[in-house]
Amino acid sequence: MSPDPGSETTSVTSSGLFTRSATGLVRGVPPRASLIINMIPGHPTQTMAAVLLFALVVAPGGNPFLALLIVLPMTLAFAYSFGLLTQMIPRSGGDYMLVSRVIHPMVGYISVFCMTTAGLLSNAFFALAITTAGIAPLCSAVGLIGGYPGLVTFGSTVGTSKPWIIGLGLALFAVSAAIQLRGWRPLIRIQNILFGMVTAALLVCGVVALFQSQSSFAANFNKFAAKFTNDPNAYQTTISTAVKAGVNVHPAFSFSNTIPMVAVFATTAIFCYWASFVGGELRQASSTKTARNMALGGAIPLGIVALFILIFFHSYGSDFLRAAQGGGLPAGISAPGTPFFYLSSIGVGNVYYAIFVFILYMGFWPLIAYISSLQQTRAIFAMAFDGALPKSVTRVNSRGCPWLALVISMVLSAIVFIYAVVNQTGFFQILVYATLVQLIAMGLVGLAGILVPKLRPELYRASTSQKTIAGIPLVSIAGVGALLTTIFVWWAYLHYDSLGTNSNMTKLLVWTVGPAVLGAVFFLGVRMVKGADADAIYKEIPPE
């Protein structure tokens, strides 16, 4: 017979907690890394591209600074909805885990089907965009600035060739999987390096622009353009061409046009809750750091974007930027997709500088692809552990690879991606719906935030999320904000044709309400297969 229970070892944690030897887990993601995870989906590079490529033209007269100010509370609403709920339920799985635990499992499945649909569309977009907004413009821009026509031609070929686009997109999937092959520690190192690269690219462009006067930029631009256009003042020609084409380069302030700009910014800037998907892997996930890092992950990029718009307007001229994105650039020198890197490189007039900033910028693609895929892998695992998916999807092969989960995720992403390449027009119509379907899931998390003090009072009271403003729970205030934001962005996308919903209600419903219905049907199907009474399964036991 074996001896009596072993003696215990105790220790004291840095926060003063006394612990004993018992089963547990050291979580892998430190708070600083979680802040970066939250900043990646709304990285300023994306929002800056949205400003310079889209918002100024779509919404003439809209004030980008006011729009950013309006987006800030929207971003914070999602940050605090997700963050405070994750503090209460520190499990991996994001919206699925939060909504299923607070409202009802069926609502959790509705949410995860919506979020995953958006995730797969986003994966496909990033796989497409690495070529069309990354490699192709890089080659074209460096070729133009350095005087390498072969490189310009190559950039143009790559950007329009389906085999190239498919090959490079699939390579991006492979790279994003490869950088996740090992644990969090090496992954965080790679993540931080890539994040540092793309942020440095933006900062370098900003600092260079800060110290460059508008006349100096215009002179360098004219010198560069003259090689292709023989126009000694291409800067002014760009503006006048756009004006002739109907672009208002000096629009008067318009609040009504600021509203669609808010919707555009919201599309890129409100996803600062990404650490929620790895909630079970965050260190100190139950502490207030979780929500705080989501709030900072949303607010810091917005601040950077505001600063950089100011700098770029000052150095390049807001009229020139509006004209350039309104089609005014001479045909021979337009290189769409990377406006500020391109313009900064022209402003410096040095090919090595161009290569430097573009290579740094290329770090963005594997970074965003890996972040985007976190949602699907964690959702699959969370559902499998809840018994909704067969546990075999989390099983590994003899070499330790969770091949089925990986195959499911890769195949679904690849199908959407290849469709995107084959039918880019159709895909971009659908891509607009990605934001809207994702907002259904985000709105449900907002609803969970509103309801949690009422539906799960013990959980709420026992957490660090028990903060109030004027006696109202902060998580509920944030939830109301999240719901209102969801309604607003939906309204804006349906109201403004320029935002691209295409007024095709059938397609809109298929891609937004469709996944929600599928989620509900999936839940009912799982319960039917298991032969259980869904109501009894989740009915709360009255405690003694």
Place this chain on the structure above:
Amino acid sequence: MGLFGPRKGVESSAGMTLYFASDIHGSDQCWRKFLGAGKHYGADAVIMGGDLTGKAIVPIEQAPDGSFRTTFMGEVRAGKTEQQLDELMAAIRFNGMYPWLASTAELELTRDDAELRTRLFDKVIVDELKGWMDLADDRMPRYGIDVFVGLGNDDPGSCDSVVNGAGHVTAVNDRIVRVGPHEMISIAYANPTPWDSPRELPEDELYDRIHALAEQVENPATAIFNLHAPPYDTGLDTANEMNEDLTLKYIGGSPHPIPVGSTAVRQIIEEYQPLLSLHGHIHESRGAVRIGRTMAINTGSEYNSGHIYGAVIQLTETEVLRERLLVG
């Protein structure tokens, strides 16, 4: 009122309904729900599979004037009133930890002395567990629901005497008890874990320990084996693999699930083929599977969400009629 409607009346006359849960790890809320589950699901008996105790103490520094201060889940909590203190202590208990009120001097002394900390753990665990047993002894007799309490690998030796000393509660650890017409054996020990928890045994010793008890069972075909560790590679024992530093191992961008159950437990189940085997230990591996004729169940756990994960099992003397995994 039973969970399964019309079938219950017929079956309950021929058999019984059990509620089983495990791994509540110091959560006061889960213990109260465990006791409430009998009435809620119309069970004849409730069985706890072990790991009742919490893993941490939150020291609360109290000044002579009654004001207090602590760091709880990374947040400084301070207050002066009795109500604030009660709220804080309830929050700590909800999360499966033990609040400990102490003066500055006591706190500093204990912080620096491992022996004092060990004694403190024993004291708070015993006090809390005794409160739980008193609650069960007070409430459950009036409902006519039997309560069986086993222990798990995380429960220190000081727990045995508390559970053994309860009145209405039947202590089941390391013995054979009767649950209706069924003999039930219970073993708290688990196969070795990376944490060196209080009740772990190498597989061969674990086998010997269970075997010694199983050999005394008169009729294994109708018996219940309440073994804390789940059987190896049955889908009831899937946990994410860890590195040596107890961080999660990632492969292919995801946590890496592997079977971590006990080969001894699986061997015992295969050899004796009891009617039912009940398990916990691996919180994330909830499920029910057949191993030969044995219905094996791991209810899993999410104790610090305030939900109790359990199973309602309807059985006759020779057959498991239905089993349902529930969240309450």
